Amino acid sequence: MHSPSELLKKIEKAITEIQYPAHPASLYEPISYIMGLGGKRIRPTMLLMSTELFQGDLESAIPAALAIETFHNFTLIHDDIMDNAPLRRGQQTVHEKWGDNTAILSGDVMMVEANKHLTKVDISVLRPALDTFNATAQGVCEGQQLDMEFETREDVSIDEYINMIRLKTAVLLGGAMKLGAIVANAAEGDAERIYEFGENLGIAFQLQDDILDVYGDPEKFGKQVGGDIISDKKTFLRLKLQQLALPSHAAHLSAQANNSNTADKIKQVTYLYDQYQVKEQATEIMQEYLENAFRAMEQIDLPEHRKTELINVANLLMNREY
Known part of the structure; x- marks a missing residue:
């Protein structure tokens, strides 16, 4: 079996070998860029x-890997437009560099390109591969829509939140595997277990992300600590606090929405x-999903x-430091 670093090299090589059409250049250059x-x-x-786990041919899985990575980057282009994000991986986002309209079209074409990659898998597994890919892609879009809806809702439950991160983040990892x-050509039951x-690993990873956003070391986390608090994002921690808080504390939390001093806002919400x-309770739920993941692996x-x-x-993946 190959190491993850060896597999990554294979993926990077395959990406560099993708030949996109030359015209119109303004449509395909953003795809090569991202x-x-x-x-x-x-x-x-x-x-x-996953392919190697079930002793499959690695080269035959490269088209599926390219399909997943192309689809993932398509979602990033559109997510950045919706978030009006200026940077992606430290570089200008596609919509900042080429404009919103081109970014939308380039993202659309990436979905087509992802399907083109997937159709190169062996014909004997093409139907279940397409079914899995389409269900995964649809789930990710549903999760993104729910995430946007939650921004304007004050009655989001923890169960709804877990389902949203399952769709937006976790189904893509589960679908890829x-x-x-x-x-x-793994047995159907084994494909479901992997x-x-x-999926459970993806949920655990996102819950850990929620925790690290508040309690992480900014140099090791790679993102601004407290960003979710600043933007009043409905994370597991915030929803759990809203569920538990006494009326006086709930009112204090609500008042932080108008706190323009970001450092003080982070301090006040973290205090609550x-x-x-809440961190300990989030960690407990995160561990439950991680255990669910390992339990599924044991059943293979x-x-x-x-x-x-x-x-x-x-x-x-789960050993990021606080």
Whole structure:
């Protein structure tokens, strides 16, 4: 079996070999641009790891890996437009560089390109591969819509929030791993279990992201700590606080929406989180989803040594420091 770093090199090489049409250049240049910005490539790497787990042919899984990575970057282009984000991976976002209209069209074409990649998998698995990819893509779009709706709702429940992050974030990891299993001709039950592994890991990862946004080391986290508090984002921590807070504390939390002093706002909301031990409760739920992931992996009837690399990667993903 290959190491994750070896698989990443294969993915990067495959990305550089993609030939997009030359005309109109303004449509395809943004695609080459965002695909070339790098990133961790976690999803295509774990797709290939899933293929190797079930002893499938690695090269036959490359088109599926490219489909997943192309789709993921398509969502980033459109997400950046919706968020009016100026930077992506430290560089100008596509809409900042080429304008909103071109960014929308380039993103649309990326969805087509993703499907073109996927149709290169073996014909014997094409139907289940397409079904899995389409269900995954639809779920991600549903999750993004729910996330936007939550911005204007004051009655979002924790269950609704978990479902939103499942759709927006976790189904793409689960779908990628299931695609890897399908290409490897894994048994249907095993393909479902590796999906459960990826989906539960994705939920745990996002819950950890919520925690790190408040309690993380900014140098190690890679993002501004307290960003979710500044933007009044409805994370697990905030929703749990709203569920537990006494009326006086709930009123104080609501009042922070008008606090223009960002440093003080972070301090005030974090104080409330500490009072209700919200971090500890979020960590407990995160661990439950991580255990669900490992339980799904245990149910796959393969020698334990074949699962080791994937388990190590999962632990590495979840070993970000606070």
